[in-house]
Amino acid sequence: MARVYEAIPIAEGFYWVGAVDWGLRDFHGYATHRGTTYNSYLMTTPSGRNVVFDGVKEPFVDVMLSRIASVVDPASVDVVVSNHAEMDHSGGLPGLCTALSPSRILASQAGVRNLSMQLEGFGGVTAVGDGETVDLGGEQVVFMETRMLHWPDSMFSYLPSRRILVSQDAFGMHLASAGLFAHRVGRELLREEAGRYYANILLPYSTLVTKLLSKVAAAGLTLDIIAPDHGPVWVEGRDPGPSFITGLYREWAAQRPTRKAVISFDTMWKSTEMMASSIAEGLEAGGANPVVLPLHGSHRSDVASELLEAGALILGTPTINNNIFPTVADLVAYLRGLRRQNLVGAAFGSYGWSGEGVKQLSAAMAEMKIDLLHPGLSIQFRPDGSTLSACRELGSAIAARLAAGEA
Ligand code: FEO
Secondary structure, three states: OOOOOOOEEEEOOEEEOOEEEOOOOEEOOEEOOOOEEEOOEEEOOOOOOEEEEOOOOHHHHHHHHHHHHOOOOHHHEEEEEOOOOOHHHHOOHHHHHHHHOOOEEEEOHHHHHHHHHHOOOOOOEEEOOOOOEEEEOOEEEEEEEOOOOOOOOOEEEEEOOOOEEEOOOOOOOOOOOOOOEHHHOOHHHHHHHHHHHHHHHHHHHHHHHHHHHHHHHHOOOOOOEEEOOOOOEEEOOOOOOHHHHHHHHHHHHHOOOOOEEEEEEOOOOOHHHHHHHHHHHHHHHOOOEEEEEEOOOOOHHHHHHHHOOOOEEEEEOOEEOOEEOHHHHHHHHHHHHHOOOOOEEEEEEEEOOOOHHHHHHHHHHHHOOOEEOOOOEEEEOOOOHHHHHHHHHHHHHHHHHHHHHHO
8 A cells, every 4th residue: 555644643552544524515414614534543552463443434545544554564454443334434444444354343233233234245343342341452442332422333442551532423523634633723613613513413412422421430431532533632631631522512411501592594585684683682682692693694504503502592484485484494404303402492584475484483493392482473574663673572582581591
């Protein structure tokens, strides 16, 4: 294998051998404004029977092989561990395993099933159990199932001798960078991109995140390094280190409401937009922090990201052919799946003929278990002074509820 790319050393005998995808702007419906990385790791062992943790997206297999070849003879890779069988990691496994011919491929029980179904002719994967310790080339590796974080097959690999946690998607983010380490990235950017990742990928499983953090603490695992499958690696003793991201996960998993209120809407003739502005004014006057995201300029995943640390969701729609406006319906479908808890909110909008949009939107928001503070503020054609005043009152009422929730 040609040595074009270099591995990056992380710790003694532990290297990053992944790939940077600078141009990625969409990850199954989530806008990745800053690209991503597919992180794979090489552990060298005293026996010379080396281990690779996780693959890369299929087009990047040659990059990965090249990085491995910068450290060891690729033929020395004896074991490939698949911590997560989503295609951005498992898609490259056939090419990788064809090139490396490992004697074993390890995955969780569900990982074995998923790999056999998604990769035709790709058999021979061995299951490891939750809490099982396996000797790989003279190095102990402990496997910990993290079912539904965020797939049924997900698991962690922990390397006790190096105190390294290979955490697959958990504690990661979509952030392409030439530097591998979190302490080389500003805290604000880390918080923003890790938050976007949590909001768009992990949020529905927040209860499991809380349990997992307790399980890791109870197991007494020392985390000198957290090596996720996307974005920067967290190193203890550097700022920010592993406790920065585990602390943020604890906070985000709790989904405590704040005074931030997210207003998102689309508009046909600016009437619904006028209503959004007045609701924002009412929120502001009431001491809340409105964030206004028109859907003709904002991506659904930007709304989800803003919602992570919010207390209210206020959605606006015109009515088109007796229905919610398509971009708003798209947003609702996306947010419904993310199952954000502890929100108050309301629906609003203008219509021309019949006005079903706001009623349908209110019903959808109620289904999402949003505590609706208004049955749906719906007006025909252009809002006048009194309807805009009603919008401001709605904003103030929501602000008051958010303030009461903080008390
Ligand atoms: Fe990075 Fe769930 O795949």
